[in-house]
Amino acid sequence: MADGNLVMQGGSARPQGGTLARLARKRSTLAFLMTVPLLAVIGGLVAYPFFYALYLSMLNKRMTRFIGLENYTFLLSRETFQSVIWQSVLFAVGAVIAKALIGFILAHVLHELPSKGQRKWRGMLLVPWVIPPAVSTLAWWWLFDPSYSAINWAVATIGIPPVAWLGEPSWARFSVILVNVWYGAPFFMIMYLAALKSVPDQLYEAAAIDGATGWQKLRHVTVPMMRNIISITVLFSLIVTFANFDIVRILTNGGPQDKTHIFGTYAFQVGIQSGDLPLGASVSLFMFPILAIFAVFVLRGVTRRSKEMAG
Amino acid sequence: MSTTAATESTAPLPMYHAAGSIKRERRWALIGAYVALAVFVIFFMFPPFHMLITSLKSSAEIADLNGNPWIVSAPTLQNYRELLTEGNYVIHFRNSIIVTLTVVAITMVISTLAAFALARMRFWGSAALATGVFLTYLVPETLLFIPLFQIIGGLGLYNNLGAMILIYPTLTVPFCTWIMIGYFSSIPKELDEAALIDGANHLQMLWKIFIPVALPGILAATIFAFTVSWAQFLYPMAFLVSSDQMVLTVGIVSDLIRGDTFQWGKIMAGALMAAAPPLLVYAFLMDYYIAGLTAGATKG
Numbered sequence: 001m002a003d004g005n006l007v008m009q010g011g012s013a014r015p016q017g018g019t020l021a022r023l024a025r026k027r028s029t030l031a032f033l034m035t036v037p038l039l040a041v042i043g044g045l046v047a048y049p050f051f052y053a054l055y056l057s058m059l060n061k062r063m064t065r066f067i068g069l070e071n072y073t074f075l076l077s078r079e080t081f082q083s084v085i086w087q088s089v090l091f092a093v094g095a096v097i098a099k100a101l102i103g104f105i106l107a108h109v110l111h112e113l114p115s116k117g118q119r120k121w122r123g124m125l126l127v128p129w130v131i132p133p134a135v136s137t138l139a140w141w142w143l144f145d146p147s148y149s150a151i152n153w154a155v156a157t158i159g160i161p162p163v164a165w166l167g168e169p170s171w172a173r174f175s176v177i178l179v180n181v182w183y184g185a186p187f188f189m190i191m192y193l194a195a196l197k198s199v200p201d202q203l204y205e206a207a208a209i210d211g212a213t214g215w216q217k218l219r220h221v222t223v224p225m226m227r228n229i230i231s232i233t234v235l236f237s238l239i240v241t242f243a244n245f246d247i248v249r250i251l252t253n254g255g256p257q258d259k260t261h262i263f264g265t266y267a268f269q270v271g272i273q274s275g276d277l278p279l280g281a282s283v284s285l286f287m288f289p290i291l292a293i294f295a296v297f298v299l300r301g302v303t304r305r306s307k308e309m310a311g
Numbered sequence: 312m313s314t315t316a317a318t319e320s321t322a323p324l325p326m327y328h329a330a331g332s333i334k335r336e337r338r339w340a341l342i343g344a345y346v347a348l349a350v351f352v353i354f355f356m357f358p359p360f361h362m363l364i365t366s367l368k369s370s371a372e373i374a375d376l377n378g379n380p381w382i383v384s385a386p387t388l389q390n391y392r393e394l395l396t397e398g399n400y401v402i403h404f405r406n407s408i409i410v411t412l413t414v415v416a417i418t419m420v421i422s423t424l425a426a427f428a429l430a431r432m433r434f435w436g437s438a439a440l441a442t443g444v445f446l447t448y449l450v451p452e453t454l455l456f457i458p459l460f461q462i463i464g465g466l467g468l469y470n471n472l473g474a475m476i477l478i479y480p481t482l483t484v485p486f487c488t489w490i491m492i493g494y495f496s497s498i499p500k501e502l503d504e505a506a507l508i509d510g511a512n513h514l515q516m517l518w519k520i521f522i523p524v525a526l527p528g529i530l531a532a533t534i535f536a537f538t539v540s541w542a543q544f545l546y547p548m549a550f551l552v553s554s555d556q557m558v559l560t561v562g563i564v565s566d567l568i569r570g571d572t573f574q575w576g577k578i579m580a581g582a583l584m585a586a587a588p589p590l591l592v593y594a595f596l597m598d599y600y601i602a603g604l605t606a607g608a609t610k611g
Contacts, residue, residue, distance in 0.1 A: 030513055031432035035440065038425035038488060042447050045481045049458040050450075056458055106351055109344040121348055123597060128355050130593045130600070131586040132542030134560040138582045139358040142365060142575055148373070150361055150380035182355065191605055236449075243451030246544045250564070264453030264545070271457045272549050281457040288454060295449040299442065306493075 057282040061275075071282040080258050081266070081283070087173065088262040088287075092242040095180040100234055102181065103188020110189070111196045122193070129186035137250040140179045141166075144251070169259035172252050176260050179247050184240075188233055195229035196222070228308070232301040235294045242294075243287060263287045359586075366390050366580035373575055390580035399554045400581055403562030406472055407585075410558055411540040414479040418536040421484050423529070426491035427517045431503065441492055448485035452545050455481075463550055470552045478550075479540050486539075487532040490603070494528030495521055531603035534596060538589055538603070559585040 060067050075081040106125060110118055128136065143151050144165035152162040165175045199222060207217045223230075245264035248254065254261035254269060261269070263283060271280015365373060367386040372378060394400040428434070429441050459478060460469075468474035498521060506516045522529065544560045551557050554566055563581040567574045593600045 027432055027513070028434035031428040031434045031437070034424040034428035034432075035437075037421040038444070038484060039440075041421065041480050041484050042443065045459070045478060046447050046450055046455065049455045049462060052462065053455065053458040056461065102351070105347065109347045112340060112344045113348075121352070123594075124352050125348075125355055126593070126597075126601070127359065127590070130538075130589050131359065132538075132544070132560060132589065134542065134544035135563075135582045135585045136358060138563065138578055139362040142579065143358060143361060145575075147376070148380065148575075153380050182358070186355070187605075190601055194605065239449055239451065243453045245453050249544075249548070264451075267453065267457060268545075268549065272460065277457055277461060284454050284457055287451075291449070291451070291454070295446055298449060299445060302445065 053281045053285060056278050057285055059278045061278060063278060071279050072286075075279070075282055075286070080261075083258065084261045084263060084266045084283075085286070087260060088242060090173065091177055091180070091244070091248075091262050092238055095177045095184065095241050096234060096237050098177070098181045099184045099188050099237060100230070102185040103192050103233075106185070106189040107192035107196055110193055122190075125189060126186045128183050129190075133183050133246045134250065136183065137179060137247050140175075140182075141251055144175060166252050167256060169256055172256055172260045176248050176251055179251060180241060180244065183247070184237060188237070191229060191233045192226065195226040199225045228301055228305050232298055232305065235298045235301070239291055239294045239298070243291065359583075362579045362583050365575055366577075366583050368576055370574070370576055390576040391584070394577055394581055394584070399557070399562060399566055402555055403557050403559045403566075404584070406556065406562075407541060407558040407560075410472060410475045410479065411537055413476050414483060414540040415533055415536045417476070418480055418483040418487055419529070419533055421480065422487035422491055422532065423517070423522065425484075426488045426495055427513075427521055429488070430492045430495035431521075432513065441489075444485045444488050444492075447481075448489060452482060452543075456545055456549050459546075460549055469550060470556055472551070472556050472558075474550050475543075475546060475558065478546055479543060482539050482543065483536040487536055490532055490535075491525065491528055494525040498524050527599065527602070530596070530599045533603075534592060534600050535603035537592065538600075541589055 056063070057071055058066055058068055060070075110122055110125075113121065143149060146164065146167060149162065149165065151165070156162065164171055166172050203221050203225070204217060207221050212220065242262075243264055244262060245268065248260055248262055248265045249268065252260040254265050258266075263286060267280045267283035270283055271277050361381065364381060364383050367383045367388070367390075369385065369387050369389060372383070372385060378384065425444075429437050429444075463469055463474045463478070466474075466477075468477065502520050502524070503516060506520055511519065542560065543558075547558050547561045551561060554562065557565060559581075563578060563585065567578045567581065
C-alpha cells in the first residue's frame with residue numbers, strides 16, 4: 001500500500017537528487033508541513049512556556065537574580081503552602097471518589113431504564129456538565145450566600161440551623177468539593193454508561209445460567225469489563241480536579257484563612273495578584289510530578305483500549 | 312434452558328411463583344431506579360433553577376428576607392433588559408463570540424491538517440508526535456498561566472483580547488487533533504487507493520474524501536473546541552483587566568460586583584445567558600456533544 005503510493009507519485013524512499021522541488025513532492029515533506037502549525041502551538045505555547053516556567057521559578061521576586069531552588073524550599077517551609085498541598089489532595093481525591101461513585105450508580109440506573117426514557121433522563125442529568133463551570137459556580141455562590149442562602153432557607157423548613165457554607169473552614173472545604181462533584185459527576189456517568197453498553201449481553205446470560213446474583217454479576221462481569229474505562233476516567237479526572245481553578249477561585253478565593261486554596265488558586269494569588277511570578281511558577285510546578293505520573297497511566301490505559309478495540 | 316421451558320409449560324404452578332417474583336423484583340428495581348434518578352435530577356437541576364428564579368426577581372424581592380427564595384412572586388425581565396441595554400454585558404458577549412469563533416476556526420484548520428498527516432502519511436517521528444499530542448492535552452492551564460503571563464506581556468498582548476485567540480488553541484488543538492486522528496484512521500484505506508488511482512493528490516483526498524466521511528468526528532471536535540473556548544476562565548482572569556476586553560466568564564463578576572454590592576438578579580441573568588449557547592448546542596446536537604467531550608478515552 002505505502003509503496004504503491006510512492007511509486008505513483010514518482011517519488012522514492014531514498015532522496016537521490018536532493019533538490020528542493022523533489023523534496024517538496026515527497027509525501028513525508030508534505031506531511032511534515034501539514035503538522036507545522038500543530039508543532040508551533042505545542043512547541044511555542046506549551047513546551048516553551050513549560051521550560052520557561054522552570055527557569056522563572058529559579059529567580060528572585062524581581063526576576064533579577066538566579067536563586068536556584070530557594071523558592072521551592074521557601075514554599076515547603078511555609079505552613080500556608082503545606083495546607084495547600086493537603087487541601088489539593090483532599091479536594092482531588094474526595095471529589096473524584098464521590099464523582100466516580102455517583103457516576104457509577106447513575107450509569108447503572110440509566111442502563112436499567114427502557115431505552116425510550118433513557119435519552120430524556122440522560123439529557124437532564126448531563127446539564128451541570130454543559131454549563132461553563134465559571135458560570136454555574138456563580139449560582140452556587142449565591143446559593144451559599146451567608147444571609148440569603150436558599151439552601152439554608154430550605155433546610156430551615158425541616159428545622160436544621162443555618163450553615164456557614166463558605167465562612168467556616170471545614171464547611172468551605174466541603175462546599176468546594178460539593179460543587180466540583182456536582183459539575184463532574186455527569187462526565188463519569190456518561191463514560192460509564194458508554195462502557196456498560198459495550199459489555200456483551202451474552203456474558204450476563206452466561207452468568208445468570210451459572211446462578212450468579214446481581215452482586216456477583218457486578219463484581220465478576222461488569223467491573224472487570226469496565227476496568228479500563230474506570231481507570232482512565234478516574235485518572236483523567238484526578239488530573240483535571242487536581243489542577244482545578246474556576247470553582248475555588250469564584251466560591252471562596254482560597255478563604256477562609258487560606259484553608260481552601262489549591263495549587264491553581266494559590267499560584268494565581270501569589271503569582272498574579274501579589275506579583276511574585278517566580279514564586280507563583282514554583283507553586284504551579286509542584287503539581288507537575290504528580291500530573292506527569294497520572295498522565296503516563298492515562299496514556300497507557302488509552303493505548304491499551306485502542307488496541308483492544310482494534311483487535 | 313430447555314428444562315425451564317418444559318417445566319413452565321407442563322407444571323406451571325411452581326415456576327409461576329418464581330417468574331412472578333422475578334417480575335416483582337424487576338419492578339422494585341425499576342422503582343428504585345426512578346427514585347434515584349429523581350433525587351439526582353433534583354440535585355443536578357436545582358442550581359440552574361434557582362438561577363432562573365433569581366434572574367426573574369426585582370432587587371427588592373431578592374433583598375426581602377421574608378420571601379421564599381425558590382419562587383418568584385412578581386416576575387420581571389428588568390435584569391435582562393438592563394444587562395442588554397446598559398453596561399458592558401453586550402460587549403463581553405460579543406468578545407466571547409469573537410474569541411470562540413476565531414479559535415474554533417483556527418483549531419479546526421490546524422487539527423484537521425495535522426490529524427490527516429498523522430493518521431495517513433507516516434513520516435519520521437509521526438507516532439511519537441501523536442503520543443505527544445495526547446500528553447499535551449493532559450497539560451492543565453494552571454501549570455502554564457504564569458510563564459504565559461510573562462510571554463504575553465513580552466509580546467505586548469497583555470490586556471488584549473487577541474492574546475486569548477493566541478492562547479486558547481493550546482487547550483483545543485491537542486484534543487481535537489487526537490480525536491480526529493482516531494476518526495481518520497477508521498476510514499478504510501481502499502478509499503485512499505481509489506482516490507489516488509483517480510489522480511487526486513493528498514490535499515484533494517483530504518478535502519473530497521476524509522472531511523466528508525469524517526464529518527461526525529469533525530462536528531464533535533468543533534463542539535469540543537467551542538465548549539472549551541466559551542468556558543475558559545483562568546486565562547481571561549489572568550491576562551485581561553479592562554472591562555471592554557473581557558469575555559463573559561470574567562466580565563459578569565467584574566462588572567456586576569462593586570465592592571460589597573452584589574447585583575444578584577443581574578448576575579444570575581447574565582450567567583444564564585452566558586450558559587445559553589453551550590446549552591443550545593447541547594440540546595440540538597447532544598450525541599455529537601457527548602462524543603466530542605468523551606472521545607478522548609473511547610477513541611484512540
